[in-house]
Amino acid sequence: MSSFFKKSSSESSTSKESKKGGRAYRAKKYMASKLADSSTGRNTIIKHFGPSGETLLHSLIHVSETSHSPAIAKNLLIDIFKIAGKVGLLLQNKVVAEDAFNDLMPGLFDVGMTLLNSCSKKIPESQLELIIKDLQNSINLIFTSLHILIQPHMQSKNSEKVIGLKDVLGSELYLRSLLVGAQQVETRVDVVESIGGLMESGSMKATNDFLLLESSKRRSKLSLTLSQNTFKSFMSHPQVSNELLKFIGEDKGGVRLCEFWVGVEKFKEISSRNILKQRCEVIYNKYLQENSENYINLTIQNFDSILEQPNVSKNVFDEVIKRVCERMEPVVEGFIGSEGFRGLEEELEVMNVRLGVEGLGVKVKEELQGGGKIGAC
Known part of the structure; x- marks a missing residue:
């Protein structure tokens, strides 16, 4: 089938409204x-x-x-x-x-x-x-x-x-x-890989699959396959957010961490030195500058001296991201054995049967429980 839509010709007539413009x-x-x-x-x-x-x-x-x-x-x-x-x-x-x-x-x-x-x-x-x-x-x-x-x-x-x-x-x-007869392809999408691939080892690699599956119960929403929104949905889960409060100390800390993380990954894709420097300042002022509206207290280096330099490295935020991984490790480990995860697992199994993917929720749980250290970013 060719594309259904074809370009049409311009309107042949002009209404009185055209004189008004706008x-x-x-x-x-x-x-x-x-x-x-x-x-x-x-x-x-x-x-x-x-x-x-x-x-x-x-x-x-x-x-x-x-x-x-x-x-x-x-x-x-x-x-x-x-x-x-x-x-x-x-x-x-x-x-x-x-x-x-x-x-x-x-x-x-x-x-x-x-x-x-x-x-x-x-x-x-x-x-x-x-x-x-x-x-x-x-x-x-x-x-x-x-x-x-x-x-x-x-x-x-x-x-x-x-x-x-x-x-x-x-x-x-x-x-x-x-x-009918669709090719056999890999069904598991590495969620975090699409925003930079920072979580490549241990149970955090398995967490990629979990983050994707967590949103599959809401198939009518855009977050089903969009990695950023999927990651946010995981970080915004009530039980995860409550645990993050112990480390971040304020409401919506999980969402802020996620937005900061995604922003850093987009920052690393910039090739222009001038734009890289400008974007570094934007990220710092928004998330790492004390008293800013979206402040996350994870700064462990002197960014003032970094911002004074004519050029900045694409890896300038790596130490902060590493701290994010450390904060997430006990959160994810605690969530695996929770009622929230078990309820999620049941919903996933219903979806798995519907899509013909047997036991995927169980498999993810086993991988999460058997993986290595999350903080090994």
């Missing part, structure tokens, strides 16, 4: 006369979701590479990116509210994420029907909502294509062509 009208006219291309959609995802958006794009592209029908899957992603681009343009021009974007985009991406998980192994026929029905329900709900959102801002012939795409993607024949 951002909202220009956005409406643009959206009515042109369907956003896939590159616009990809840029929208990265711009709106930041590091998580990059991880999302990587995961979605993985669908097209591992599907039984890569060409079909690739065009599916192009259509998803075009929709994201259209809604993103409306958001950028303040034609729709940001809440509408936040409410609908995760659901749209969840369709792709479900395909990713389903294509990770050959699906037994007994489970295929259930997965297809779930996808059909998700596709129907999301595309109907999208149509309602963008219909007032597009030519009818273009907005109706959203409904047409829903009918195509929601057909059993199309979904079977994607899911």
Whole structure:
């Protein structure tokens, strides 16, 4: 199947409203006369979701590479990116509210994420029907909502294509062509590896799998496969947060640690010396400067002297990250034997049976219990 959306010609007529101009009208006219291309959609995802958006794009592209029908899957992603681009343009021009974007985009991406998980192994026929029905329900709900959102801002012939795409993607024949006979691929994604690979040894390596699975009970949310959000969900778990309070000493300490960690990993990707120095100052002022709003009391070196230097090293925050690992070790070890983990394990087993992954929750628990030191970063 070729990409469902095709570029349309510009509007042939100009309404009286065009004389008034204004951002909202220009956005409406643009959206009515042109369907956003896939590159616009990809840029929208990265711009709106930041590091998580990059991880999302990587995961979605993985669908097209591992599907039984890569060409079909690739065009599916192009259509998803075009929709994201259209809604993103409306958001950028303040034609729709940001809440509408936040409410609908995760659901749209969840369709792709479900395909990713389903294509990770050959699906037994007994489970295929259930997965297809779930996808059909998700596709129907999301595309109907999208149509309602963008219909007032597009030519009818273009907005109706959203409904047409829903009918195509929601057909059993199309979904079977994607899911049946999918290649055998690795199902376990190293969550923290995608934000820098700092946790590579001992039980912290196994914790990568646990962090990913922890969010799988909330499949309709973007955090299912986005490593940053998954890590946050683990750090924000009530029992984990309560334990972190003993070390951090303030509420939401786990979330701050996570945001700091992700910020450092993005910092290490910078190649420009000037930008590296500027970003170092931003991270320091936000998280390590005493009395700052997001202060985390983990500083063990004199950053004042470091910031006075003309250049800074990409490893300037390594000692702080090491302290984060040390703080997390007793937290994770204590969480393994808790009621919270056992409840989570039961929920995971239900999901595992549904997706045909037997005993994965038990396997993760065994790895966590048998791993090495978490602090060995």
